[in-house]
Amino acid sequence: MRFLEFLSEKTGDRKVIVVYGGGFQPFHAGHLSSYLQAKKQFPNATFYIAASNDTKQRPIPFDDKQFLAQQAGVTDPVVQTKSPLNPTEILSQYNPEKDIFILVRRERDPVPYTKKDGSPGYY
Numbered sequence: 001m002r003f004l005e006f007l008s009e010k011t012g013d014r015k016v017i018v019v020y021g022g023g024f025q026p027f028h029a030g031h032l033s034s035y036l037q038a039k040k041q042f043p044n045a046t047f048y049i050a051a052s053n054d055t056k057q058r059p060i061p062f063d064d065k066q067f068l069a070q071q072a073g074v075t076d077p078v079v080q081t082k083s084p085l086n087p088t089e090i091l092s093q094y095n096p097e098k099d100i101f102i103l104v105r106r107e108r109d110p111v112p113y114t115k116k117d118g119s120p121g122y123y
Contacts, residue, residue: 013098014098014099014100015046015094015095015098015099015100016042016044016045016046016099016100016102017045017046017048017090017091017094017099017100017101017102018038018042018045018046018047018048018102018103018104019047019048019049019050019084019087019090019091019101019102019103019104020034020035020038020047020048020049020050020103020104020105021049021050021051021081021083021084021085021087021103021104021105022050022051022084022105023051023052023057023058023084024049024051024060024065024068024069025058025059025060026060026064026065026068027065027068027069027072027074028072029072031069031072032072032073032074034104035049035074035104036073038102038104042102045102047076047077048076048077048078048079048087048090049069049074049076049077049078049079050078050079050081050084050087050089050090051065051066051069051078051079051080051081051084052080052081052082052083052084053080062080065078066078066080085103085105
């Protein structure tokens, strides 16, 4: 069974939360393309864009990232998080025992989310 089929059959009263987290230095057409692809794959999910305000690691502050994402066409909330790849500020609003969390990320991101067989465990 494909993952999307699983979601359509198993969600019931569960919420599906999709977070696209990243550095966004700056938010550009490639980011927008990934965002729109994810929106198409998960049309009934609640979406968030997660970015930090860590200007020690990345020069663009959160407010500018948020503005650029919105100007590019992002219509969902852009949320400031301490870690875009572990957005506890967003996830704390949901039930981890019931709801489904999907993290949209790129292959080069530093956190290796993998399945037991070693294959990628992310969208």
